[in-house]
Amino acid sequence: MNENTLNSLGYPQIQKNLAACATSYLGKRYAREMRPMLDARLIEIRLEETAEAAALIRFGASVPIPSLEGMETIMDLLGTGYLFSERDFSHLSQFLRSCVQLMKYMEAKSEAAPTVSRYAASMMGMESLLSEIERCIHSGRIQDQASKELVRIRKKMTVNEERMKRKLDSLVSKHRSIMQENVISQRGGRTVLPIKKEFRKLVKGSVLDESGSGQTVYIEPAELVGLQMELASLQAEESREEMKILGDLTSLAESYHREIALNTETIGILDFLFAKAKYAATMDGRIVHVNANGRVRIQNARHPFMGASMVPLDFAIGHTYSSLIITGPNTGGKTVALKTLGLLTLMMQSGLLVPVSEGGEMAVYREVAVDIGDGQSLEQALSTFSAHIRNMIGILEQADSSTLVLIDEMASGTDPGEGVGLSIAMLEELHHLGATVVATTHFGEIKHFAAATPGFENARMEFDTVSLQPLYRLRIGEAGESYAYSIALKLGMPQRIIERSKVVSDQGVSRHVSPNLTPSVPIVNSAPSPRSSTMEQEHLNKTRNTVKSVNPSAQTGTRKQSDRSETLEPTSPAKAFRKGDRVYAAYLNQSGIVCDLEDSRGNIGVMLRGRKVKIHKKRLTLHISAQELYPGDDYDLDIVLETKENRKKRKLMGRKHVEGLKIELPPEE
Known part of the structure; x- marks a missing residue:
């Protein structure tokens, strides 16, 4: 997975949150280094382990x-020749005791958590090493019994210290009247008496220091010199013997290097595993079924950073469609839906439980590619559209059947007409490459394309038209609106501007341009490649020869694509379409038959590939008029617009009542 995807979807924050749930330096390291895995079977194993750990918690x-x-x-x-200290061995002994405790605990949990307990079962006890460390060191200090020589040295030191104490008591009693304070001090590791400066000659010994004011001198009494030299010698012997003991312990620990490393790594893995379980508990994470076939079906999914504040997301893809187009108003939750799917996919592929209902299914992808946010760079002066196109070029280069592509706000940042066309072309290419695609958009042309194209499906974010508030619920199988007029009106836009906008939108700019402006008439110069349904094709094959000369889909022979394009070049837009007219929608690159006349908003019902689609008349071009296609004004258009089964049903229902007989109409978009 590339770093841009991980950062865009918030994966580093997941790593940070997970590391906070770990207790050891290794567990935290594994959390920070965690990355999505690509092997579906390995992911299943990691999910099962995490679920086991979560159950224990x-x-x-x-x-x-x-x-x-x-x-x-x-x-x-360890193994570098470094001599470990008493503190190091205290940590090592605590580690060894903890290992034994963990091994016993997990052995008792082997039935409840068989997979997790196997990790602890692989650890080593190292009782001999622990016993030797505890014999030699206690509370961070080397014990007398660590060696016979150390016992001898410390006994002599004890005798020396007792003699020195008695001598000091005698000296203090003798010189108390000339001492600056009744306190024995140390200077350079030597015991001294604080004597008033004017009485310094009354004490035999060496002046080792003087106070800042010069009123006190610190004298080492001559009677103590011999005792202190003997003590210093014993202390040096003690230090040498302690170094020898630490060296022996270090060598012993190095002989257990492999076992210590194994236990340390295993504890780090278990800590990381239980950190995943703890993190799952904070967001009610669940295990999901894993597949490598692009199938996703999850319910009540929540973004891990939003928790209970988010309206749960129900999502499915990869069963009857692999590309989903989500429409709806701004702030309606479209981007959150994209990021939720993307981040939960990365989490699942990292072996993390995800906040969804039981029984969810998610797909493993080799790559998750995203185009979310405008990606502008002030240094490079890139526009929103340039950044978008740069991202899309990279996505198209790497996309294949194991890629999840998430695109936010297609066709944004440039001319709507060109942007829509480019977006549809990119969607077609991604679909051809086999990628799983989820994209959001405001443009109706793209949702119409999705409605008319196999492998694509529409979805919308629900919106309360009364309160004009987004509901943040995703409805798959339905196309949404932007609710721009309703929102603008509520925010205070004058009614006259709203009405003018509706007129311009419905009938086109050129019909309502100001008199002092010269409207430019768009020229359609792209040739359609219509796709006729089987029923339409059967009818066209029966029509007059004049029709055959226009419609290449009814001709025989092997004409070149250039000839077909030339033959099918659309005519100028008609003033009014008739039922039965064959029309061409350039942005969909498809032809269809008019089945419903123009409504009050200028929308025409068109039958495209067995589905009824509402398309504004300004987006349609007359291809072949009904007058040319069908003989006579009284021609029964139901032959074209109705299925054979429905015609039979209508004929039967016209003669008598048939219980349970229903007319099934095509879905309307």
């Missing part, structure tokens, strides 16, 4: 995961 278990305090230093220096 859910039932109130407190798993004794060692903190690994001090073990990072030990693992970095």
Whole structure:
């Protein structure tokens, strides 16, 4: 997965949240280094492990995961010749005791969590190493019994210290009247008496220091010199013996290098695993079924950063369609839906439980490619559209059947006409490459394209037309609106501007341009490649020879595409379409038959590939008039517009009542 995708979808925040749930340095490291996996079977195993760990936590278990305090230093220096200190061995002994405790705990949980308990079963006890460390070191200090020599040295030190104490008590009693304070001090590791400066000659010994004011001198009494030299010698012997003991312990620990490394790594894995379980508990994460076939079906999905504040998302793709076009108003939740799907996919592929209902199914993708946000760069002065196109070029280069493509606001940032055409062409290419595509848009042409194209489906974000508030619920199978007029009116836009906008939108700019402006008439110069339904084709094959000369789909022979394009070049837009007219929708690159006349908003009902689509008349071009296509004004158009089954049903219903007989109409978009 590329870093742009991970950053755009918020994956680094997931890593950060997960690391906060870990207790050890290794668990936190594994969380920060976590990446989506590509092997579906491995992902299933990781999900099952996490679900097991989550079940233990859910039932109130407190798993004794060692903190690994001090073990990072030990693992970095073990085997390098470094001499470990008493503190290091205290950390190591605590680690070894924790390992034994964890192994016993997980052994007792082997039935409830068989997969997780196998990790602990692979750990080593190392009782001999633990026993030797505990014999030699306690509370961060080397014990007397660590060696016979150390016992001897410390006994002599004890005797020396007792003699020195008695001598000091005698000296203090003797010189109390000339001491600046009744306190024995240390200077350079030597015991001294604080004597008033004017009485310095009354004490035999060496002046080792003087106070800042010069009123006190610190004298080492001559009677203590011999005792202190003997003590210093014993302390040096003690230090050498302690170094020897630490060296022996270090060598012993190095002989267990492999076992210590194995236990440390295993505890890091278990800590990471239980961190995933703890994180799942914070968002009610569940396990999902995994497939590598692009199928997704989840219910009550929530974005992990929004939690209960988000209206749950129901989403499906990859069963009867692989491309989904989501429409709806701004702030209606379209982008949140995209990011929720993308981030939950990355989480699932990382072995994380996701906040969805039980029984969900998600697909594993080799790549998740996103175009979310305008991606502008002030330094490079890139426009929104330029950044969008740059992203899309990269997506098209890498897309294949194992790619999830998420595109926010298609056709934005440029001329709507060109943007729509370019967007549809890119959608077709992505579909041809086999990618799973989820895109959001405001443009009706794109949703009409989705309605008329196999493998595509529409969806909309619900909107309350009374309160003019988004409901944030996704409805798949329905195309949405932008509700621009309703929202603008509520925000205070004058009614006259709203009405004028409706007139211009319905009838086209050229019919309502100001008298002092010269309207430019768009010229259609792209040739259609209409796709006729089987029923239409059967009828066209029976029509007059004059029709055959116009419609290449009814001709025989092997004419070149250039000839077909020339033959099918559309005529100028008609003033009014008649039922039965064959019309061409350039932005869909498809032809259809007019089945419903123009409504009050200028929309025409067109039968495209067995589906009834409402298209504004300004987006239609007359291809072949009904007068040319069908003989006589009284020709029964139901032969073209109705299925054979429905015609039979209507004929039967005209003669008698038939219980349960229903006319099934094509879906309307």
